[in-house]
Amino acid sequence: MTPATQAPDPDPVGHHPDNPRRDTMTTLFTTLDSPLGELTLTGTRDTDAGFALTGLHVPGQRGAPLPDLGPGSGARRDPDAFAEAARQLDAYFAGRLRAFDLPLAPHGSEFRRRVWAALDTVAYGTTVTYRELAAAAGSPGAVRAIGGAVGANPLLVIRPCHRVIGSDGSLTGYAGGLERKRRLLALEGAWPRPVSGTAAGAPGAYRAEPVVTAPGS
Incomplete structure (x- = not known):
């Protein structure tokens, strides 16, 4: 998921290893059926930290490629x-x-993990703009870089990047596809967006906002 324009991540992946024990961990995976299609879940286990999820991917996902899980990958x-x-x-x-x-x-x-952690603060049934997320992540001047980090979120659904929308209320992009984003927000009651000052469920209480596909999203 990316806004209309995107700046380079100021702390790109690979420049600062985030886990010195990563090469010693066992990579595990499974697949699950879901309303979004088949989900591929990945995780790691080591003797010190135990098990933790590292990814949730959907078919055709962009931005956070699925790691190699084939024979010989370990x-x-x-x-x-x-x-x-x-x-x-x-x-x-x-x-x-x-x-x-x-x-x-x-x-x-570190920058991307900070942005992903900020996604956890966006409550179910609500949405935020990229600018609001940038402020929550402690980088109010890095809105475009925030978009790059959101688009690279490897834990779709669980880390709710689908709740980040454009400043004009449009859906903008989503690494899992705009139709999946729309379905997730509808499930949470956040799409179509409520009309200000109108009680939820009342006639005319919701309006559909424009769907904008960001370049490269």
Whole structure:
């Protein structure tokens, strides 16, 4: 998910290794059926930190490529490791869960991890603009770079980058595709957007905003 223009990440992935033990970890994965299509979940386990999720990907996702999980990669399919994540995702898609409580360990620069953590503060059923997210992440002057970090979010749905919209109220882009973004916001009651001063559920209480596809999104 990116805004209309995008500046380089001021702290790009790869310049500052975020986890010195990353090469010693075991990569695990599983797949789950969902209303968004087949989800691929990835995670790591080590003897010190235990298990943590590193990614949730949807088919055709852009911005955060799925790691190599094929033969020879060292990755191992382990559905049991993701049982709690699967339970919470099922509850979320059924409308019974509003906040995830899972161990997360996404791979990224300090800047990107700070932006991804700020996504956790955007409550279910609400949206924020890129400028508002930049302020929440402590980088109010880096709006375009914030867009790059949001677009590289490796934990779709769980880290709710679908709740970030354009300053004009448009959907803008989404790494998982605009139709999935629309469906997630509709599930949460945040799309179509409420008309100011009108009670939710009342006639005319909602309006559809324009959908804008950002270049490269």
